[in-house]
Amino acid sequence: MTVYDLKIGQKGTIHNIDGDERLAKRLLxxxxxxxxxxxxxxxxxxxxxxxxxxxxxxxxxxxxxxxxIYLKDNEVV
Incomplete structure (x- = not known):
């Protein structure tokens, strides 16, 4: 599951950031x-x-x- 899959008000815990290296560095x-x-x-x-x-x-x-931005499984609230 990714951040994109969440709905308004839902929370999740970040597991990993893939894709563009510039994005990952900016977020970190x-x-x-x-x-x-x-x-x-x-x-x-x-x-x-x-x-x-x-x-x-x-x-x-x-x-x-x-x-x-990938989330941990079973961590979505």
Whole structure:
């Protein structure tokens, strides 16, 4: 399951970030690391971007980037 699969208000725990190396470095610099809880705050009407919250930071992610952030199984609330 990825961040893209979550609905507004749902939370998950980050397991891994794949894909673009620049994306991974940017998220790691912001504190978005393994075992960090992430919550979906808003989704734009056409589904792009997605506003997520982790460690008190709201961040807009593209749909394609959200599909590369994998969550731990059975950790979705």
């Amino acid at each position: 610099a912001l504190g978005c690391i393994n075992n960090t809880e992430i919550e979906i705050k808003k989704i734009a009407p056409l589904g792009d971007p997605i506003i997520v919250n982790f460690r008190g930071l709201n961040l807009a992610l593209r749909k394609s980037d959200a599909k590369n």
